Amino acid sequence: MLYIMGILILARYIPILAPLAIAGLLSTKRIAPQSLGTLRVETPVFALMTFSTILIVQLLSFVPVLVLGPIAEQLVGVR
């Protein structure tokens, strides 16, 4: 039980700490001035790209387990 708790804690906090570390690293980088060549991030296109990337990477990471669990359950149940 104890090691499951340990895993749960790690699984919770590593995904929180890692982005914080990246953000910390980025904050030390020099700021490039805005120009016409700068990619604007407040556009629908950029939002769509970011969202699609998140969606695809998450899908790829969790689909196998989802398929074994809920999806299989649903499909078998429908039968």
Place this chain on the structure above:
Amino acid sequence: MNPSPDFKTLRRQARKATFDRSLINQALKQSFLYLAPRRQLRNPVMFVVWVGTAVTFYIALADAFSAKPFGYELAIAILLLLTVLFANFAEALAEARGRAQAASLRSARADLKALRITEGGLEEVSSTQLRKGDLVRVTQGSLIPADGEVREGLAVVDESAITGESAPVVREAGTDHAGVTAGTRVLTGEIIVEVTSNPGDSFLDRMIALVEGASRQKTPNEIALSVLLSVLTLIFLLVVVTLPYIASFVGVTLPIPTLVALLVCLIPTTIGGLLPAIGIAGMDRALKANVVAKSGRAVEVAGDVDTLLLDKTGTTTLGDRQATEFRPVMGVSPERLRWAALAASLGDVTPEGKSIVKLAREQGAPVIEDKGVRFIEFTAQTRMSGADLPDGTRVRKGAPDRLTQLIKEAGHPIPADLPLLVEEIARKGATPLVVTENERALGVVALSDIVKIGIRERFAELRRMGLRTVMITGDNPLTAQAIAKEAGVDDFIAEAKPEDKLRLIREEQAKGRLVAMMGDGTNDAPALAQADVGLAMNSGTQAAKEAANMIDLDSDPTKLLEVVEIGKQLLITRGALTTFSIANDVAKYFAIIPALFAGTIPALGALNVMRLESPTSAVLSAVIFNAMVIPLLIPLALRGVRYRPGSADSLLLRNLLIYGLGGLILPFVGIKAIDLLVGLFV
């Protein structure tokens, strides 16, 4: 012996033959040599595929020895091996092309005769015996034996063998045009050249070493992308490695070869396999534009440049001043002035003189017979030129102060409006030339800097790409402003001294911008070294070439714009193929996941949206698609995705549609097609 024609043919062949057979053979051989594990370790993504290949081969062998069926396992092992080989092939082909291009550039300089200057006089040696610091005498009509700098004398040199440009150029000691290149021919004059590099150590030799990978280092951008790809690989490795344990929890056992196939399909092998090739191809493309890059980084940074520092003369304007206007003084008809200016310029072979003739003719000046005309050439002493016509008329043109003196000496009055005209033209940034007939002032010809045709559009294009252009000139602010406005540059610096360039670069960099500049003089060297992209002209001094991180063999001042495009294309190609690679994964999942569990949970067949034949053929089709996509994308990786100047937003949208959406849909079609084929055999 004339090396130019056969050399040019070589160059043309090198350009044409993207997939020349001998290059392909070379690359095929290399792709097997690159299978060495140490080589593969350099690329984490492909290393995982390599390990997967070993594992499946082992399983296939073990099955074969225990008399179990092993066809499926062996098929997967072979397909994975092909995937690694294809990736190796892409890299080897890019290397072979770079080598071929560099070698064709180098072939012009193979084994030339040289007259080395020794204490005892002259000795004839082979160019391979020349060392840095040697002095060689190059006589009229002979080939320059080594890269170097003119120490004494002046010569007209035919550099067409290197640049393809047929107009000969002047190379003179002590100027910013002192650099000479091996294999080029001295047409007239005799020069003493100091050799600046040892055999095998020229810029081209160094570039070849860079292309061949021995001294090639990953660029910062490549490292960043490699980290991203490695992390993705790690995530998918975790997904696949944990899967059998989770599956066994619900009572499903999974075959290892299929798991390896799943892993290889998930990790970004397409971009992982093509990444080195894309980087090398960037340098190849630079070389194709006759730019020798000293590092891959330089080409890449060019794509991110924010500010371009451009010299006025040669880049923004034609090098020579051209006549643009005839301004007669009061009481003189324009026709008379045109006629006199034309007559005074007939024998003038300078570009300025020719431009006066051209302008006068365009404005309808009558043709003047040059029979019996005595031409007076410009000399440093007289500081004017002109002609004595058969009827005794003397026409002259020259600098205002000199001709004013001439008029005064002849005892004629100076027209009251002459100084005003001269001043007005000078204020506009043009050079005034006074024209006289029999020592009486007729008027003034204005010679102006002519902005290059098309340069305005080029700058507008750069602005759309988000680049700022700053023009640097030694001219006075008024002239500079007039030209800056006409050419459409964003900013200019007038009366600039060499150290101003360095200061400006530092200022821009302090604001976080990346700066590119082109230069040729020794006093440009510090600025070239400070700039993020320093492009030196091959005609420039050794100091400039050493300080720069790229050298333009054509010495073409507008080359900087091309280099920026090559850099951008390189970065965009990388991004596009990464997007494509990751988007591909979705379809592969829909092929492999149902196949993986089909045996134990048949209901999951509902996920088989592509209606693939059988689990075996589904897995094989996905792996075949995954392998085949690499060689199919090699042409794109080597040539680069098409680049259209535009804002970052529009480029992103365009490429997302092509490589993102396309990458999502294409594998569904591809895998289905392959499955239909595989279904015929399995």
